[in-house]
Structures are given as structure tokens and as C-alpha cells.
Amino acid sequence: MTTTWIVLGATSAMARPLIRDLAAHGAVMYLAGRDMAELEKLAADCRIAGAPEAHTVKFDARDASNYAEIVHNLAATEGTLNAISFVGTMPEQSEIDASPDLIAGVVMDSMTGPATFLTRLAPVMEARGNGVIVGISSVAGDRGRLGNYVYGAAKAAFSTYLSGLRNRLGRSGVHVMTVKPGPVDTPMTFGKKMPFMTTPEAVAKDILRGIEKRRNVIYTAPIWRLVMAVITHIPEPVFKKMSF
Amino acid sequence: MSFSEIDYAGWGRALRAQGPVSRPESAADLAALPAAPAAGLRRSYGDAALNDGGQMIDMSRMNRLLAFAPETGDLTVEAGARIGEIAALMAPQGWLPAVMPGTGFATVGGCIGQDVHGKNHHVSGSFGAHVTAIDLIQPGGRVTTRPGEPLFRATCGGLGQTGLIASATIRLKRVPGDIMLVTEQRARGWDEHLALLDGSKASYCVGWIDATATGAAMGRGIVEEGEPARGIVKRRDTTSRVPMDAPHFALAAPIVHAFNWAYYHRVPARGRSVARPLGDFFFPLDRIHDWNRLYGQRGFHQFQCVVPLASAPALHDMLSEIAESGLASPLAVLKRMGPGRAGHLSFPMEGYTLAIDFPNREAARALIARLEDRTAEAGGRLYFAKDSLARGAQIRAMYPELPEWQEIVTDIDPEGRLTTDLIRRLNLRSAR
Ligand SMILES: Cc1cc2nc3c(=O)[nH]c(=O)nc-3n(C[C@H](O)[C@H](O)[C@H](O)COP(=O)(O)OP(=O)(O)OC[C@H]3O[C@@H](n4cnc5c(N)ncnc54)[C@H](O)[C@@H]3O)c2cc1C
Ligand SMILES: NC(=O)c1ccc[n+]([C@@H]2O[C@H](COP(=O)([O-])OP(=O)(O)OC[C@H]3O[C@@H](n4cnc5c(N)ncnc54)[C@H](OP(=O)(O)O)[C@@H]3O)[C@@H](O)[C@H]2O)c1
Numbered sequence: 001m002t003t004t005w006i007v008l009g010a011t012s013a014m015a016r017p018l019i020r021d022l023a024a025h026g027a028v029m030y031l032a033g034r035d036m037a038e039l040e041k042l043a044a045d046c047r048i049a050g051a052p053e054a055h056t057v058k059f060d061a062r063d064a065s066n067y068a069e070i071v072h073n074l075a076a077t078e079g080t081l082n083a084i085s086f087v088g089t090m091p092e093q094s095e096i097d098a099s100p101d102l103i104a105g106v107v108m109d110s111m112t113g114p115a116t117f118l119t120r121l122a123p124v125m126e127a128r129g130n131g132v133i134v135g136i137s138s139v140a141g142d143r144g145r146l147g148n149y150v151y152g153a154a155k156a157a158f159s160t161y162l163s164g165l166r167n168r169l170g171r172s173g174v175h176v177m178t179v180k181p182g183p184v185d186t187p188m189t190f191g192k193k194m195p196f197m198t199t200p201e202a203v204a205k206d207i208l209r210g211i212e213k214r215r216n217v218i219y220t221a222p223i224w225r226l227v228m229a230v231i232t233h234i235p236e237p238v239f240k241k242m243s244f
Numbered sequence: 245m246s247f248s249e250i251d252y253a254g255w256g257r258a259l260r261a262q263g264p265v266s267r268p269e270s271a272a273d274l275a276a277l278p279a280a281p282a283a284g285l286r287r288s289y290g291d292a293a294l295n296d297g298g299q300m301i302d303m304s305r306m307n308r309l310l311a312f313a314p315e316t317g318d319l320t321v322e323a324g325a326r327i328g329e330i331a332a333l334m335a336p337q338g339w340l341p342a343v344m345p346g347t348g349f350a351t352v353g354g355c356i357g358q359d360v361h362g363k364n365h366h367v368s369g370s371f372g373a374h375v376t377a378i379d380l381i382q383p384g385g386r387v388t389t390r391p392g393e394p395l396f397r398a399t400c401g402g403l404g405q406t407g408l409i410a411s412a413t414i415r416l417k418r419v420p421g422d423i424m425l426v427t428e429q430r431a432r433g434w435d436e437h438l439a440l441l442d443g444s445k446a447s448y449c450v451g452w453i454d455a456t457a458t459g460a461a462m463g464r465g466i467v468e469e470g471e472p473a474r475g476i477v478k479r480r481d482t483t484s485r486v487p488m489d490a491p492h493f494a495l496a497a498p499i500v501h502a503f504n505w506a507y508y509h510r511v512p513a514r515g516r517s518v519a520r521p522l523g524d525f526f527f528p529l530d531r532i533h534d535w536n537r538l539y540g541q542r543g544f545h546q547f548q549c550v551v552p553l554a555s556a557p558a559l560h561d562m563l564s565e566i567a568e569s570g571l572a573s574p575l576a577v578l579k580r581m582g583p584g585r586a587g588h589l590s591f592p593m594e595g596y597t598l599a600i601d602f603p604n605r606e607a608a609r610a611l612i613a614r615l616e617d618r619t620a621e622a623g624g625r626l627y628f629a630k631d632s633l634a635r636g637a638q639i640r641a642m643y644p645e646l647p648e649w650q651e652i653v654t655d656i657d658p659e660g661r662l663t664t665d666l667i668r669r670l671n672l673r674s675a676r
Contacts, residue, residue, distance in 0.1 A: 013269050020329075020333075035270070038272075041310060044310055044311060045308040190248055
């Protein structure tokens with residue numbers, strides 16, 4: 001039976017090993033994003049790695065005008081349909097403080113865009129009664145902090161959205177998994193020394209294992225579940241004086 | 245394209261560097277870079293991929309497979325694509341890189357930059373013999389070079405000095421499947437070891453050598469021959485990782501002795517044939533991530549030389565000196581090489597190559613210096629991918645095509661913006 005994946009934010013540095021792996025296992029790939037030239041290269045990579053088909057799709061989190069059309073095309077595929085979103089942007093908090101108008105974009109990229117798309121896709125998957133939706137959120141969404149609270153707020157919204165979507169789609173056999181990465185070795189973090197940094201390869205493994213075990217929420221690296229359990233339990237009077 | 249200040253090291257971790265490093269992810273990133281030397285995954289042991297105090301471009305994230313033509317086996321990839329990932333993806337489809345070094349983490353850019361050899365060098369030649377096009381970004385602009393051109397020859401084994409390799413086309417070879425049929429035989433001493441290597445008819449052949457054995461057992465080891473095949477074998481999915489620098493006694497002489505004894509006797513006296521996953525045969529060390537930390541904080545050196553066939557006795561004497569010293573590690577390899585070399589500065593020559601790791605200690609450095617002199621006397625050559633101790637004067641006699649290479653390189657990069665620590669240490673870009 002055919003397995004199809006649509007990847008939102010397919011040019012993401014974190015996404016590439018996972019995309020390669022899905023392709024090598026014979027999935028039909030729909031690679032969605034803004035940079036069509038880069039997406040074409042990824043599609044070629046997928047075909048060589050073993051994907052029977054790899055398509056590129058124009059997707060902008062800030063422009064929902066073609067979502068219906070994308071969903072329409074996906075509805076025409078056969079077999080299991082799956083979706084994953086890597087979309088997100090994180091301007092420096094200081095930049096946002098200087099130009100608060102940036103907030104709208106941050107929320108669109110991490111929340112509004114992916115959620116609008118997934119909500120359109122949901123009925124198609126519900127009708128098939130199978131498939132998986134994976135959303136890349138962030139540990140930053142677990143608690144607002146000095147360094148990135150607008151980004152964190154957008155990710156918190158997305159985590160909450162995914163939790164509700166899971167509640168809804170679980171009833172029809174569609175599984176929704178929330179992924180909360182800590183620092184990952186990507187351009188966002190390159191050259192910075194950060195605790196418990198993991199790699200895109202390890203993230204891909206964690207996601208695949210999570211899907212296999214039908215986990216609801218995973219942290220990657222897994223140690224972040226513990227770290228965030230501690231951080232979310234620091235009393236607010238103490239937390240508000242901390243800076244990290 | 246942004247640069248970050250980073251501390252980094254060669255694989256041996258004895259030589260280190262610090263400076264601004266940029267790691268492009270896309271064609272747009274690449275186009276925005278200044279002229280600077282490039283690195284792959286820094287599996288060169290010494291300073292070939294270091295530029296202390298200067299800019300460096302890390303190509304490891306430019307690793308997409310761009311095009312494949314099944315009629316010819318021609319695969320075009322971005323230069324950061326790793327040999328191991330290409331093998332893992334293509335072998336199940338019946339294709340394999342025609343030449344693969346002993347680590348799957350080597351990138352295609354690094355394999356071209358060092359014109360690497362594999363366990364099949366005696367039949368297939370070096371990496372460059374299977375490259376059909378190289379796309380370079382030079383300080384003056386982009387060019388594509390193909391076999392037969394002087395620029396192509398200067399680029400294979402050219403240590404990145406002819407420009408940044410953005411992508412390349414390599415010709416894969418057909419294989420029946422993704423496993424290896426491996427025959428292992430004991431060689432009880434030096435003469436038997438050479439005889440087994442000389443007599444091998446296999447496509448892939450290499451000798452592991454017990455560099456601690458002395459007397460009649462001197463030169464003993466295991467000769468491994470392999471042929472690609474189709475079948476099903478149990479795969480070990482797990483890799484392990486060396487979590488921290490080992491204490492300095494981890495590779496002390498008695499431990500190495502015991503390890504080597506066990507490793508030798510693991511193969512029955514009559515030999516054996518076994519089926520193995522491809523990776524286990526070609527990249528045995530890759531299963532242990534960061535194994536270079538086993539040598540502790542000070543790091544280690546690898547000595548690798550090749551000597552002409554007729555100089556086998558000189559190599560015998562070098563190995564006895566190593567065995568007597570008690571300094572060798574378990575990682576020691578002996579191989580017969582063919583004549584194939586694709587570049588002016590390529591390492592291979594028809595003869596025997598010996599590669600041995602040593603901890604980074606005074607006594608070992610002194611031993612390596614003597615081995616380097618002996619190599620020069622024997623008419624042999626040292627390998628830039630491994631070297632971190634040689635001196636420029638020695639190297640000149642070993643690489644007679646250096647002046648031709650220099651002429652081409654000076655033309656491309658007159659200001660020396662692509663030079664690395666190795667180039668400076670060995671004066672490879674100056675007239676003397
Ligand atoms: C365990 C192990 C086993 C090995 N076995 C073998 C073996 O069997 N045979 C063998 O020949 N070698 C062997 N090697 C050496 C290794 O294959 C070479 O050092 C190879 O060059 C490593 O590739 P890399 O991508 O890490 O390149 P690096 O070490 O990062 O770079 C090597 C050189 O190529 C240049 N370079 C790299 N990428 C580019 C680029 N995109 N554009 C321009 N220049 C570039 C660098 O400037 C440098 O001069 C082994 C190494 C290890 C660690
Ligand atoms: N790196 C980390 O340490 C880390 C940690 C926790 C969570 N995360 C999250 O993990 C995800 C992937 O991160 P990454 O490190 O791989 O970053 P990345 O390379 O910047 O990836 C972000 C992806 O989102 C896409 N995108 C951004 N804005 C978009 C828009 N308006 N419309 C469509 N696509 C848009 C980008 O596409 P373009 O190529 O077109 O820009 C890119 O594909 C992100 O959601 C990030 O927030 C990252």
C-alpha cells in the first residue's frame with residue numbers, strides 16, 4: 001500500500017534526514033515550502049533515494065490562498081496520507097522588542113499557517129481513518145522566558161492546537177504527535193555552545209520511533225522532558241528573576 | 245552568509261585550529277560565501293582541513309543527491325554527501341561508489357581533495373578515476389572540470405587548492421546486492437602476509453597487521469578479501485559512542501598486546517568465509533562514534549606510507565622498528581596498491597602501503613620522524629590525509645609533480661586565499 005507524506009517547511013535543516021529516510025523507505029513525497037529551487041533539489045534527492053514519486057508544492061505560512069488546492073491534490077492520492085510540519089521562524093527577541101510588528105509573522109509561521117493547513121487537511125484524513133500528523137513545536141513553548149518569549153508563545157499555541165487536534169482525530173484512527181526539540185545542530189544554533197544539543201539525524205530517529213510507538217508528545221533529545229519538567233515547576237516568583 | 249568562531253581539530257585531535265567557520269545549507273548560502281578553504285567531515289587526521297586564524301567553509305550540510313543516470317551509473321551529488329550514505333542508499337538498488345575509503349563519513353569533496361583509495365585500489369585505482377565531472381567555485385568564478393584536463397588533475401588530490409568543490413559526478417559500479425562475502429585468513433608472519441596480498445584475486449583485499457608481534461611472528465595478521473553479493477544478513481542497527489576522552493593508559497602496550505592476540509586468534513587457523521553487511525566490511529570503525537577520543541586528550545597520529553614493490557624489505561625493517569618500540573596501537577593496516585592515481589599530488593604508487601596509529605607522545609613522534617626518513621630513503625611517499633608531522637623538504641622529493649600543480653593553483657588563487665594549515669606547514673604553494 002502506498003504511503004504518502006506531505007512535509008511543510010521541507011527546506012528546514014532539521015527536516016532533511018527525516019525526508020531522506022521516508023523517501024528511502026518508499027514513501028510518495030510532497031515537499032512544501034517557499035524556495036522552489038531548493039525544493040526541486042530535495043525532490044531529486046528523494047527520487048534517487050527510492051521515493052516512487054516526489055513533488056514540490058508552493059506553501060507559504062503567511063498566505064493561505066492555495067491551501068484548498070493542495071489539500072484537493074492530496075485527497076486524490078491513494079493509501080495512507082501523513083503530514084509533518086517543520087515551519088517556524090525565530091527572530092531575536094531584541095529585534096522583536098524593537099519592532100513589535102514582527103510578532104504577527106512569528107505567530108503565522110509557527111501557528112496560524114500550519115494550523116490553518118492541518119485543519120483543512122483533517123477531514124480528508126478523518127475520512128480515511130488512518131495516517132499520522134506530526135507537528136514540530138519546541139521546548140520554548142513549555143514556558144515563556146526572557147530570551148525568546150514571543151517565539152515561545154507561538155510554539156505554545158501550536159502545542160495546544162496539536163493537543164486538541166489529537167483529541168479530535170484520535171477518534172477516527174488518525175494519530176497526532178507533538179515534537180518538542182531542544183537545541184538541534186542547525187543554522188539557528190551553529191557555533192553556539194548549548195546544553196544537550198542533538199542532531200537532525202537523531203531527531204529523525206526519535207520522530208520515526210515516536211510514530212512507530214504512537215507516542216503523543218516526544219522531546220528530542222529525550223532528556224528535555226526531564227529538564228522541562230523541572231523548569232515548568234520552578235515557582236513563578238523565582239522564575240521571573242531567572243535569566244537563561 | 246554568517247561565520248561563527250569555532251574551535252576544531254583534525255581527526256587525530258593532535259592538531260587544532262580556531263577561526264570563523266561557515267556551514268552553508270543551500271545554493272543561496274554557497275553563492276554568498278567569500279573565497280576560503282573548504283572542509284568535509286574532517287576525517288583527515290592532521291591539518292589538511294584546518295585553517296587556524298582564517299576562515300573555513302564546512303561543506304557537510306551540502307549533501308543532496310542531485311541526479312542519477314542508471315544507463316551509466318553516473319551520480320551527481322553535492323560535495324558534502326558522505327560515501328557511507330551514498331553506499332547505504334544505492335547498494336540496495338544495485339550500485340556502489342567504485343572507490344570507498346575506510347570511513348563512510350568521508351565526503352565526496354574530501355575524497356576528491358585527497359584522491360582517496362579503497363580496499364580495491366589494486367584493481368580499481370583511486371577515487372578520481374571514477375569521477376566524471378567536478379563543479380568548482382574558484383575565487384574568479386565557477387567552472388566545471390572533466391577528466392583529461394590539467395585542472396581536473398590538479399583538483400584530484402589537490403587539497404582543495406583549486407577552488408571549492410560544490411558538486412561532482414561520480415560513476416557508480418554495479419553490485420549484485422548490499423552484503424559482502426568475506427574470506428579471512430591468518431598470515432603467520434611477514435613473508436606469508438605479503439604472499440597472501442600478492443596472490444589475492446579478490447576485488448577487495450586488505451591486511452590487518454599485528455604491529456606488536458616480534459620475532460618469527462613479526463608481520464603476522466589477518467588478510468581479508470571481499471566480494472559484493474546479494475543476500476540477507478543480520479544487521480546491527482546500534483552504534484556506540486565514546487562518551488569522553490579515555491585515560492592515557494587505555495592503549496598501553498599490554499592492553500594492545502592482549503587485544504591484538506585475541507583479534508588474531510578470533511579467525512580460525514584454517515581461515516573462514518562469512519557474509520557481512522556492507523558497512524561492517526568497508527567501514528568497521530564507524531560503528532563506534534568518536535572513537536578518536538580513545539586516545540585521550542592529547543590525541544594521536546597516523547603514520548601512513550607507501551613504498552615501491554621492490555622496497556618491501558625496507559618496509560619490513562620499518563615494521564620491526566615499530567614492533568620493537570611497543571608504541572603501536574591495534575589499528576594497523578597493510579595493503580598492496582596498484583599504480584592508479586588521478587592527480588599531481590595523489591598518494592598511491594604501485595607497492596605496499598602501511599598505516600599505523602600512534603598516541604601523541606614524544607617517543608612516538610620521534611619514531612614517526614625516523615619512519616618518515618626511511619620512507620624517503622625507500623623511494624616511498626607519505627599521505628597528506630594522515631600526516632601531521634612531516635617537513636616540507638622531505639615531501640618535495642616524494643611528489644615530483646608538485647611544480648606543475650603549483651603553476652595551476654597559483655593561476656587560480658594568486659592571493660593564497662585557499663591555503664590551509666597543511667599547505668603552510670609543508671610549504672606546498674611556494675617554490676621551495
Ligand atoms: C577511520 C578512517 C579510515 C580511513 N581510511 C582511508 C582509506 O582507506 N583510504 C584513504 O585514502 N583514506 C582513508 N582515510 C582518510 C579519509 O578518507 C580522507 O582524509 C578524506 O579526505 C576524508 O574526507 P573528509 O570529507 O572528512 O575531508 P576533510 O578531511 O574534511 O578534507 C580533506 C581535504 O579535502 C579538502 N576538501 C574537502 N571538501 C572539500 C570541498 N567541498 N571543496 C574543496 N576542498 C575540499 C580539504 O580542504 C582537505 O584538504 C580514513 C580516515 C579515517 C578517519
Ligand atoms: N534548531 C533548533 O535548535 C530548534 C529547536 C526547537 C525547535 N525548532 C523548530 O524546528 C523547526 C525546524 O527548525 P530548523 O532549525 O530546521 O530551522 P529552519 O531551517 O529555519 O527551518 C524552518 C522552516 O520553516 C520554513 N518557513 C519559515 N517561514 C515560513 C513561511 N512563512 N512559509 C513557509 N515556510 C516557512 C522555512 O522555509 P524557508 O527555507 O523558505 O525559509 C524552513 O523550511 C522550526 O519550527 C523551529 O522553530 C528548532
